[in-house]
Amino acid sequence: MKVPFLDLKAQYESIKDEVAVAIQQVLDRTAFAGGPFVAQFEKEFAAFCKTHYTIGVGSGTEALWLALLGLGVGQGDEVITVSDTFIATAEAISYCGAKPVFVDVDEKTYNMNPDMLEAAINPRTKAIIPVHLFGQMADMDPIMEIARKHKLFVIEDASQAHGAEYKGKIAGSIGDTGCFSFYPGKNLGAYGEAGAVVTNNADLDEKIRMLRDHGQAKKYYHAMIGWNARMDGFQGAILSVKLKYLTAWNEARRRNAKLYNELLGTIDSLVIPLESFNNKHVYHIYAIRVQHRDSLISALAEKGIQCGIHYPIPLHMQNAYKAPGLGEGSFPVTEKVASEFVSLPMFPELSKEQIGYVAAEIMKLTCGKTLG
Ligand SMILES: Cc1ncc(COP(=O)(O)O)c(C=O)c1O
Numbered sequence: 001m002k003v004p005f006l007d008l009k010a011q012y013e014s015i016k017d018e019v020a021v022a023i024q025q026v027l028d029r030t031a032f033a034g035g036p037f038v039a040q041f042e043k044e045f046a047a048f049c050k051t052h053y054t055i056g057v058g059s060g061t062e063a064l065w066l067a068l069l070g071l072g073v074g075q076g077d078e079v080i081t082v083s084d085t086f087i088a089t090a091e092a093i094s095y096c097g098a099k100p101v102f103v104d105v106d107e108k109t110y111n112m113n114p115d116m117l118e119a120a121i122n123p124r125t126k127a128i129i130p131v132h133l134f135g136q137m138a139d140m141d142p143i144m145e146i147a148r149k150h151k152l153f154v155i156e157d158a159s160q161a162h163g164a165e166y167k168g169k170i171a172g173s174i175g176d177t178g179c180f181s182f183y184p185g186k187n188l189g190a191y192g193e194a195g196a197v198v199t200n201n202a203d204l205d206e207k208i209r210m211l212r213d214h215g216q217a218k219k220y221y222h223a224m225i226g227w228n229a230r231m232d233g234f235q236g237a238i239l240s241v242k243l244k245y246l247t248a249w250n251e252a253r254r255r256n257a258k259l260y261n262e263l264l265g266t267i268d269s270l271v272i273p274l275e276s277f278n279n280k281h282v283y284h285i286y287a288i289r290v291q292h293r294d295s296l297i298s299a300l301a302e303k304g305i306q307c308g309i310h311y312p313i314p315l316h317m318q319n320a321y322k323a324p325g326l327g328e329g330s331f332p333v334t335e336k337v338a339s340e341f342v343s344l345p346m347f348p349e350l351s352k353e354q355i356g357y358v359a360a361e362i363m364k365l366t367c368g369k370t371l372g
Pocket of ligand 1: 085160180
């Protein structure tokens with residue numbers, strides 16, 4: 001049996017006709033750059049996240065960058081985040097002229113460990129970016145409490161957590177802003193590049209809206225230096241179609257994760273993901289942890305099962321971010337989990353048979369047993 005890591009085609013097939021209509025509408029109105037379809041999606045996504053505003057931009061990386069710029073983060077500032085994330089989180093900080101300062105993660109959730117925060121705060125610290133890794137939100141209450149105490153902004157990197165919840169609040173809605181990627185493989189994925197910032201702050205909304213459009217609120221009247229970071233019209237229209245299905249697709253991911261958990265939970269030599277108390281995990285990535293993962297990944301590949309690793313090298317150990325005093329051993333939990341992660345196939349359309357097959361093969365390879 002073949003089990004791909006991700007199957008975008010299966011999802012496309014299920015909404016093909018609606019997508020065709022949406023694309024035709026954009027063509028008919030020649031609304032290609034920004035425009036009414038982006039505005040419509042912005043309204044719908046703000047309602048979904050229960051925030052006042054959404055600003056559609058060109059990618060998740062731009063969402064983070066413009067959110068930081070909008071909050072006034074710049075040269076000489078420091079922003080605390082995690083090393084256990086996709087590089088875009090740190091790049092956005094660097095592109096503002098600020099310095100990313102990493103803290104370690106919690107060994108159970110793989111998210112920012114709030115206990116590490118205060119030691120990393122100094123007078124240059126301006127903001128904190130918790131990353132809701134794999135689809136589960138970081139422990140936002142203590143993070144917000146520390147941020148408020150030290151007058152720091154909080155930018156949620158919700159790129160992997162569309163629709164995830166923490167104590168009933170939706171990802172993106174707790175911090176000063178929430179940033180989303182709509183990269184095609186995400187839980188809510190565009191058919192190209194796209195991203196968004198959500199916020200409840202009207203001034204910030206206005207500023208980010210201007211920053212994404214060359215610093216103008218009125219055409220050719222430039223109040224500040226901005227950039228071209230507009231979402232394109234096709235992506236807005238397609239995202240509106242897909243947003244209607246997001247909750248059902250997240251529920252399907254949660255069912256798939258539950259089945260994986262049931263089948264893999266008895267294997268002592270591996271760690272399955274933990275949904276922490278008061279959280280609704282949306283399993284963008286279903287990552288297990290094992291020792292000697294390379295042999296497992298290649299043995300599964302031989303059986304037609306495609307896996308991934310998110311992410312093999314933490315940011316502080318990447319050439320791009322290597323710095324004196326930040327060598328191996330700086331963030332022990334991050335380094336440990338990064339060396340053990342294996343992301344199993346996960347997408348809403350994954351069948352019970354496929355999950356059963358993946359679990360049975362893992363069982364054989366890790367315990368020399370077959371599933372009962
Ligand atoms: C945690 C995280 N932050 C930021 C990004 C950047 O998003 P994009 O690829 O849309 O620029 C991603 C995308 O992979 C991500 O997973």
